[in-house]
Amino acid sequence: MLRIFSLTPRPLRDSRDVHDVVHKVAAVGSRSVEKAQQFIDTIAGGDKSIKAYGTYDEVYVDKVQLIELLTSGMLIPRQGCGRHLYRSVIRLVGTVPKDNLITIAYLIAGTPHTYHYENALAAIKAKKHVLCEKPVTSNAAELRSLLAAAKEYNVFFMEAMWTRFQPLTLEVKKIIEEGSLGAPVVLHADLSGDFDIYNIPKTHRILDPALGGGAILDLGPYPLIWAIVALYENPLNKLSRFTNISASMLKTPLTNVDQNTSFTVTFAGADLAAQAILSCSINLNAQSPGVNIRFERGTIEIPAPIYCPKEYKVTYTGKGGEIVKEERKVFEYVGGGWHFQADEVARCVRDGKKESTLWGHNKSLLEMEIFDEVKLDFQCIFLIPTAQTCST
Numbered sequence: 001m002l003r004i005f006s007l008t009p010r011p012l013r014d015s016r017d018v019h020d021v022v023h024k025v026a027a028v029g030s031r032s033v034e035k036a037q038q039f040i041d042t043i044a045g046g047d048k049s050i051k052a053y054g055t056y057d058e059v060y061v062d063k064v065q066l067i068e069l070l071t072s073g074m075l076i077p078r079q080g081c082g083r084h085l086y087r088s089v090i091r092l093v094g095t096v097p098k099d100n101l102i103t104i105a106y107l108i109a110g111t112p113h114t115y116h117y118e119n120a121l122a123a124i125k126a127k128k129h130v131l132c133e134k135p136v137t138s139n140a141a142e143l144r145s146l147l148a149a150a151k152e153y154n155v156f157f158m159e160a161m162w163t164r165f166q167p168l169t170l171e172v173k174k175i176i177e178e179g180s181l182g183a184p185v186v187l188h189a190d191l192s193g194d195f196d197i198y199n200i201p202k203t204h205r206i207l208d209p210a211l212g213g214g215a216i217l218d219l220g221p222y223p224l225i226w227a228i229v230a231l232y233e234n235p236l237n238k239l240s241r242f243t244n245i246s247a248s249m250l251k252t253p254l255t256n257v258d259q260n261t262s263f264t265v266t267f268a269g270a271d272l273a274a275q276a277i278l279s280c281s282i283n284l285n286a287q288s289p290g291v292n293i294r295f296e297r298g299t300i301e302i303p304a305p306i307y308c309p310k311e312y313k314v315t316y317t318g319k320g321g322e323i324v325k326e327e328r329k330v331f332e333y334v335g336g337g338w339h340f341q342a343d344e345v346a347r348c349v350r351d352g353k354k355e356s357t358l359w360g361h362n363k364s365l366l367e368m369e370i371f372d373e374v375k376l377d378f379q380c381i382f383l384i385p386t387a388q389t390c391s392t
Contacts, residue, residue, distance in 0.1 A: 016339065020347070023339070025050050026049075033053065112205050113211065113212025114138050116132055127155060130157045132160060135217045140368035143364060155354070158348075158359060163307050165343075168309050168312060171329070180316065184230050186293075187275070187294070190280065191304075192281035192283075193281075194282075195207075215261050224367055226293070241269065242267055244265075245264070247261065247263035247373070261279065264276065286304040289301040290305065290306035344358065
């Protein structure tokens with residue numbers, strides 16, 4: 001019997017037709033036991049089997065095996081949780097493979113981007129497997145340090161790039177690599193969100209440099225993932241790194257974080273010659289289509305929201321650009337879309353893997369290296385909360 005306690009509403013838990021893994025909330029940690037219990041009562045229906053902890057460290061030493069670190073902006077606001085608890089809570093979600101009853105756990109930490117390194121490292125040193133919310137770290141140096149620690153402590157580690165595991169993404173990738181459209185040439189992708197920046201406190205996570213505020217780290221991973229799927233992962237590219245990056249950044253005078261960033265990533269190191277033109281903004285609403293991939297013989301359009309799209313359109317064209325055929329597909333599935341990556345991690349840990357083949361360490365490193373290049377050009381510095389040797 002399948003139960004999804006954190007990722008789908010109660011009536012939908014048994015309807016995903018997934019039977020090899022089971023997810024169950026196991027514990028919650030926050031700055032106080034009372035806040036942890038408030039989260040359990042509000043989000044998990046007051047489940048008496050869920051443990052409430054008043055510190056993160058107590059969660060790390062709990063007898064569980066898998067840690068998932070999630071930042072603000074995804075699950076909790078949709079469930080109506082207050083901002084204060086939303087930004088401080090740590091949640092533990094257990095996964096039990098049906099065949100051998102090995103207990104695993106995901107830990108979700110509502111910590112800002114600049115705390116991902118500190119929290120993930122503590123979890124790894126406690127010998128917990130880690131699924132860390134995007135952006136996985138503030139820079140590539142931090143990520144390399146985490147990967148070295150994960151190897152030393154022999155634990156699974158993955159960035160929670162949930163879009164990569166959704167059914168639409170998997171199908172679009174098949175269409176790209178099937179070849180009927182020819183090689184990809186240009187990809188446009190944008191993710192924007194209007195945070196009403198002139199009417200929120202400067203200490204808000206999207207404005208505060210100490211919390212990794214700005215567009216590039218918070219929103220940038222989503223346009224970039226489509227470039228990675230369509231271009232970097234394309235067989236013609238042979239997993240070659242980018243050959244060039246150019247960028248433009250406009251900072252808000254409020255706190256000097258980037259409010260609008262655009263960057264072009266070129267892949268021309270193997271048999272592919274293509275560019276991704278990507279952008280993100282914190283003072284605009286999302287545009288649709290949010291992703292447009294142009295090929296030698298057609299296009300793929302993906303409407304917003306690009307982090308969890310539910311439809312795509314493929315247009316096949318002739319030599320003169322005339323439309324030969326159009327196909328559109330709409331996806332329907334239960335839940336908010338996070339459960340696909342949770343299933344992937346559960347299966348990886350169950351099977352003894354230390355990284356996912358769909359979103360491996362190399363892709364997170366590529367992401368961080370691209371962001372480092374973009375930030376370096378504009379002296380975009382994020383204040384690291386602990387004494388670390390790495391910097392942007």
